[in-house]
Amino acid sequence: MNKISDNFLDIGYMDDLAGKDSWLHRLDPRAKLITTFIFIVTVVSFDKYTLSGLIPFFIFPIALLALSGLPAGYLFKKVLLVLPFAVLVAIFNPLMDREVIFRIGSLGISGGWVSFFSIILRFILTVSVALILICLTGFNAVCLALSKLGLPKPFVVQLLFFFRYLFVLTDEAARMSRAWSLRALGSKAIDFKTFVSLVGHLLLRTIDRAERIYLAMLSRGFDGRIRMIRVMRIGSREFIFGIGWSMLFVLLRSFNIPVKLGALVTGRFS
Amino acid sequence: MSHHIVEAIGLHYTYPDGTKGLNGVSFRISHGESVALVGENGAGKSTLLLHLNGYLAATQGQVRIGDFALNPGNLNAVRRTVGMVFQNPDDQLFMATVFDDVAFGPLNLGLGKDEVERKVAQSLETVGAGHLSQRPPYKLSQGEKRSVAIATVLAMSPDILVMDEPSSSLDPVSRSRLIALLKTFKHTKIIATHDLDMAMDICERTIVLHQGQITADGATTGIFGDQNILSRSRLEKPLRMQGCPKCGNTFSHPTFKRESK
Amino acid sequence: MHMADALISPTVGATMWAATAGLIAYSAKKVKEEADDRKVPLMGVLGAFIFASQMLNFSIPGTGSSGHLGGGMILAILLGPYAAFLVMASVLIVQALFFADGGLLALGCNIFNLGFFPCFVAFPFIYKKIAGVNPKQKRIMPGAIIAGIIGLQLGAFGVVLETVFSGISELPFRTFVLLMQPIHLAIGIVEGLVTAAVVIFVWKARPEILEASCQAEPIGSFNINKVLLGLLVVAVIAGGVLSWFASANPDGLEWSMFKTSGKEELESGDGVHAFTALIQEKTAFLPDYGFKKNQLAIEPEENASQPWPAIDPGTSVSGLVGGALTLAMVFLIGLSLKRRKAAVS
Numbered sequence: 066m067n068k069i070s071d072n073f074l075d076i077g078y079m080d081d082l083a084g085k086d087s088w089l090h091r092l093d094p095r096a097k098l099i100t101t102f103i104f105i106v107t108v109v110s111f112d113k114y115t116l117s118g119l120i121p122f123f124i125f126p127i128a129l130l131a132l133s134g135l136p137a138g139y140l141f142k143k144v145l146l147v148l149p150f151a152v153l154v155a156i157f158n159p160l161m162d163r164e165v166i167f168r169i170g171s172l173g174i175s176g177g178w179v180s181f182f183s184i185i186l187r188f189i190l191t192v193s194v195a196l197i198l199i200c201l202t203g204f205n206a207v208c209l210a211l212s213k214l215g216l217p218k219p220f221v222v223q224l225l226f227f228f229r230y231l232f233v234l235t236d237e238a239a240r241m242s243r244a245w246s247l248r249a250l251g252s253k254a255i256d257f258k259t260f261v262s263l264v265g266h267l268l269l270r271t272i273d274r275a276e277r278i279y280l281a282m283l284s285r286g287f288d289g290r291i292r293m294i295r296v297m298r299i300g301s302r303e304f305i306f307g308i309g310w311s312m313l314f315v316l317l318r319s320f321n322i323p324v325k326l327g328a329l330v331t332g333r334f335s
Numbered sequence: 336m337s338h339h340i341v342e343a344i345g346l347h348y349t350y351p352d353g354t355k356g357l358n359g360v361s362f363r364i365s366h367g368e369s370v371a372l373v374g375e376n377g378a379g380k381s382t383l384l385l386h387l388n389g390y391l392a393a394t395q396g397q398v399r400i401g402d403f404a405l406n407p408g409n410l411n412a413v414r415r416t417v418g419m420v421f422q423n424p425d426d427q428l429f430m431a432t433v434f435d436d437v438a439f440g441p442l443n444l445g446l447g448k449d450e451v452e453r454k455v456a457q458s459l460e461t462v463g464a465g466h467l468s469q470r471p472p473y474k475l476s477q478g479e480k481r482s483v484a485i486a487t488v489l490a491m492s493p494d495i496l497v498m499d500e501p502s503s504s505l506d507p508v509s510r511s512r513l514i515a516l517l518k519t520f521k522h523t524k525i526i527a528t529h530d531l532d533m534a535m536d537i538c539e540r541t542i543v544l545h546q547g548q549i550t551a552d553g554a555t556t557g558i559f560g561d562q563n564i565l566s567r568s569r570l571e572k573p574l575r576m577q578g579c580p581k582c583g584n585t586f587s588h589p590t591f592k593r594e595s596k
Numbered sequence: 597m598h599m600a601d602a603l604i605s606p607t608v609g610a611t612m613w614a615a616t617a618g619l620i621a622y623s624a625k626k627v628k629e630e631a632d633d634r635k636v637p638l639m640g641v642l643g644a645f646i647f648a649s650q651m652l653n654f655s656i657p658g659t660g661s662s663g664h665l666g667g668g669m670i671l672a673i674l675l676g677p678y679a680a681f682l683v684m685a686s687v688l689i690v691q692a693l694f695f696a697d698g699g700l701l702a703l704g705c706n707i708f709n710l711g712f713f714p715c716f717v718a719f720p721f722i723y724k725k726i727a728g729v730n731p732k733q734k735r736i737m738p739g740a741i742i743a744g745i746i747g748l749q750l751g752a753f754g755v756v757l758e759t760v761f762s763g764i765s766e767l768p769f770r771t772f773v774l775l776m777q778p779i780h781l782a783i784g785i786v787e788g789l790v791t792a793a794v795v796i797f798v799w800k801a802r803p804e805i806l807e808a809s810c811q812a813e814p815i816g817s818f819n820i821n822k823v824l825l826g827l828l829v830v831a832v833i834a835g836g837v838l839s840w841f842a843s844a845n846p847d848g849l850e851w852s853m854f855k856t857s858g859k860e861e862l863e864s865g866d867g868v869h870a871f872t873a874l875i876q877e878k879t880a881f882l883p884d885y886g887f888k889k890n891q892l893a894i895e896p897e898e899n900a901s902q903p904w905p906a907i908d909p910g911t912s913v914s915g916l917v918g919g920a921l922t923l924a925m926v927f928l929i930g931l932s933l934k935r936r937k938a939a940v941s
Contacts, residue, residue, distance in 0.1 A: 106609075204694075207693070285443060292443065
């Protein structure tokens with residue numbers, strides 16, 4: 066029950082963050098979207114035993130956080146929240162792949178553990194940049210960027226309407242759920258029959274709402290096409306941002322800097 | 336200025352399930368008039384309003400807006416002239432930002448980008464919501480939503496404004512603001528409302544609806560002062576015309592004093 | 597279950613995204629052609645409805661667990677397959693962006709698994725066949741349940757295939773299948789029951805809603821063959837080209853590196869890459885061949901010819917030390933950027 070209003074507040078909060086102002090916020094959403102995507106593809110392209118090669122990639126989310134003023138602690142907590150799922154699936158690796166591939170002193174590390182941590186690193190990297198992207202850009206801007214990049218108009222309209230009424234519907238569901246819990250006296254989850262009734266009523270009200278919205282649209286001249294004015298400019302800033310970061314990603318993907326750095330340091334001391 | 340006239344001639348309407356919604360409704364509203372449409376719940380107010388922009392088609396009778404009779408062919412023109420504001424602002428603010436919502440109508444009318452921006456700015460200023468242009472609707476208060484909903488209709492420059500329960504769920508300050516705003520509009524206004532005090536403030540004429548029929552049509556103060564009409568139509572006097580339960584004096588009476596008991 | 601970025605390889609991710617993008621484009625085209633203006637607001641609010649109702653859980657009697665409404669089937673019943681697919685896609689996109697449910701690269705897989713199978717397979721071929729054009733209560737229940745089960749089974753199997761083909765997780769095919777399918781059978785039954793119950797609720801309260809949506813989508817007009825053919829073409833092209841590229845040249849980047857500088861900088865050496873390339877080749881042609889089987893078959897030979905995986909212990913220690921140092925440096929850079937920003941503003 067709390068979950069509904071928590072989620073509702075969360076999306077609202079993340080949307081609020083997107084409304085703040087910084088150099089990064091003002092960047093065209095297309096540049097941010099494409100760069101994030103290149104980042105994810107690069108990170109994911111490593112083979113499964115990569116560990117140190119992934120570490121330099123943290124520079125991207127960390128730099129974005131630092132330059133945008135987004136709350137690092139909040140985002141860190143969100144990543145932690147979903148981490149258990151990654152652990153759950155990744156844990157099979159150490160169980161299945163027990164061949165020791167290297168040793169630190171007398172401690173043998175199996176391939177399974179290496180790939181386990183590789184998965185965890187990948188997870189943290191990809192999840193954090195996705196969250197940063199949405200907190201920096203905002204859902205509506207992402208949708209409009211996608212439409213400029215070629216996403217079909219009917220789908221973009223769907224996304225925008227969906228997001229608009231997300232809060233209304235989650236609010237309704239939260240209220241229903243609260244009303245239920247006040248009379249449910251201690252039960253943790255709704256029983257089947259009540260659930261069907263709640264959801265059924267919500268569905269009927271939703272369909273009625275759609276009809277009223279349609280009426281409002283007609284009253285303002287709706288003819289099947291949704292028209293919007295959007296000013297989006299791509300300039301040198303966007304190119305510098307996109308190309309600069311992408312080049313860094315390619316560089317980090319091709320050269321393993323940590324290994325070189327480590328070799329330098331250990332070489333000195335050995 | 337005949338395009339501001341709203342006329343209903345013998346309207347009958349039957350709902351899909353067979354119940355009668357309107358049972359012979361006729362009236363004529365002239366240019367610039369402000370008319371309150373009052374009646375109990377289920378009297379047919381909303382049903383009547385929905386005939387005025389062609390959403391519902393009468394089973395019998397005719398609606399005339401200005402020079403033309405409503406028919407499926409001229410609905411677009413009618414909807415340009417008759418601006419309708421609905422009860423629930425969440426149903427009318429369906430775009431991503433306030434700007435997009437207010438621009439929706441003008442863009443559908445085929446206006447150019449600069450013209451649309453001008454109209455949006457103008458409409459938002461009129462309702463006092465100029466600073467809300469980039470806000471998403473879910474971040475607006477009830478009063479703000481109501482104002483913006485009105486702006487979305489104003490942006491189409493209608494001649495006739497039709498409103499369904501505009502003051503419902505507004506806090507006192509927002510309500511006062513709304514009344515002040517509506518007073519400034521020179522449009523022909525038809526306002527369905529339970530808020531009889533607001534009706535007294537804005538509308539010089541009132542039509543009373545009861546079970547799909549008009550039971551009274553005349554000056555607002557006259558109708559609200561007539562207990563017979565009110566009882567027959569299951570209505571009560573506006574608050575300001577109701578008397579003190581003890582002495583019977585109305586609240587606006589100069590000798591009225593608050594009891595300390 | 598959702599597919600995750602952490603478990604996906606670029607090949608699988610790209611292939612599934614290509615398939616999903618194609619489906620989105622095709623569905624959008626179909627929805628536009630249908631030109632049912634009423635659907636514009638309806639699709640939006642129904643998406644919000646599904647999202648909101650997925651946050652409500654109900655208790656499953658007998659077990660200690662809870663279930664929730666899936667959505668794909670109800671959407672398909674109310675909107676028809678094309679619109680329903682778009683709505684499901686929008687729900688999954690928001691879940692991926694805001695709640696990190698799966699990730700952005702794996703989103704293509706998730707939309708496919710949870711959208712394509714219920715809307716384009718289970719709904720037209722199972723629900724409609726059983727429930728018919730004018731559904732009666734007796735028919736809705738079995739139709740929804742069986743369609744729900746099949747839709748989820750296919751979706752779950754999709755996750756298994758995508759994970760195994762990606763090769764990041766060590767979970768062997770057989771184990772994964774034996775885990776996923778039974779769990780999703782149970783989930784499918786539950787979701788089917790809920791869907792049926794809600795549909796019957798609507799049918800009892802307002803039958804005209806169901807009648808309207810049934811009439812709008814005559815069974816004959818749905819051409820699955822076109823959809824499947826299109827998908828097959830896209831999958832073959834994307835998967836084939838990318839797999840070829842991956843197998844012929846161990847890694848696109850390294851290949852270009854090799855070409856330009858004459859050396860490949862790999863952390864783990866040639867052994868692993870040749871190995872993964874081999875796997876790509878094998879799995880591209882023999883889709884039902886267990887992943888682990890391959891490994892086991894090859895292992896003994898690999899062990900003999902090259903140490904597998906060929907990770908140089910020296911490199912690994914350097915890697916750890918260097919990794920720690922790099923992490924520290926990255927954090928320092930981040931901090932200094934933050935301080936600079938604070939100083940400037």
